[in-house]
Amino acid sequence: DTGVSQDPRHKITKRGQNVTFRCDPISEHNRLYWYRQTLGQGPEFLTYFQNEAQLEKSRLLSDRFSAERPKGSFSTLEIQRTEQGDSAMYLCASSLSGGPKEQYFGPGTRLTVT
Amino acid sequence: QKEVEQNSGPLSVPEGAIASLNCTYSDRGSQSFFWYRQYSGKSPELIMFIYSNGDKEDGRFTAQLNKASQYVSLLIRDSQPSDSATYLCAAILNAGNNRKLIWGLGTSLAVNP
Numbered sequence: 001d002t003g004v005s006q007d008p009r010h011k012i013t014k015r016g017q018n019v020t021f022r023c024d025p026i027s028e029h030n031r032l033y034w035y036r037q038t039l040g041q042g043p044e045f046l047t048y049f050q051n052e053a054q055l056e057k058s059r060l061l062s063d064r065f066s067a068e069r070p071k072g073s074f075s076t077l078e079i080q081r082t083e084q085g086d087s088a089m090y091l092c093a094s095s096l097s098g099g100p101k102e103q104y105f106g107p108g109t110r111l112t113v114t
Numbered sequence: 115q116k117e118v119e120q121n122s123g124p125l126s127v128p129e130g131a132i133a134s135l136n137c138t139y140s141d142r143g144s145q146s147f148f149w150y151r152q153y154s155g156k157s158p159e160l161i162m163f164i165y166s167n168g169d170k171e172d173g174r175f176t177a178q179l180n181k182a183s184q185y186v187s188l189l190i191r192d193s194q195p196s197d198s199a200t201y202l203c204a205a206i207l208n209a210g211n212n213r214k215l216i217w218g219l220g221t222s223l224a225v226n227p
Contacts, residue, residue: 042204042217042218042220091158100163100206102146102163103148103215105150105159107157108157
């Protein structure tokens with residue numbers, strides 16, 4: 001499968017715990033994006049990378065959230081001291097930097113904070 | 115005014131009919147426009163993108179872009195029950211901010227057998 005993959009697909013954690021999600025983009029895509037989506041809403045932009053550089057981070061993102069893409073390939077998103085309001089679907093997408101820049105999404109990681 | 119707006123629906127059409135989904139945007143400098151389909155509990159799936167005025171057809175789907183009126187639409191011909199989903203419209207805004215998509219909230223479509 002050459003699409004975007006995410007791991008894990010589901011995560012249940014207790015409030016206050018740290019969680020880390022992984023995203024593997026389409027291999028030739030140099031841009032990688034993280035979104036969060038809650039029921040009835042469109043995807044909410046969190047951050048994006050071009051190769052290994054994190055070029056933008058949403059102002060809505062608290063300091064508890066951090067993302068890395070150390071070698072310009074896979075990326076991780078960590079949430080520290082999780083809160084119930086962090087419960088959502090976390091989506092990863094990738095694209096090329098040229099052309100129309102259409103983004104292709106992975107299956108998502110559904111986080112439930114209890 | 116939101117940057118990308120869609121009617122939330124639900125839009126209900128009978129099987130075999132044409133479903134018409136509309137999206138308006140506020141930034142005249144918007145460049146590219148995308149339609150995604152999202153089934154409940156799943157991630158968005160790209161259906162089509164369009165960046166030139168006019169129509170773009172792909173199978174049963176036709177995207178229409180009118181930059182003068184600032185709207186983009188998606189037509190689904192011969193609608194099938196499997197087309198029942200939420201359809202998300204997204205736009206890349208002006209050239210100075212081409213790094214992320216701006217999303218509408220989506221329109222729910224129900225195709226009735």
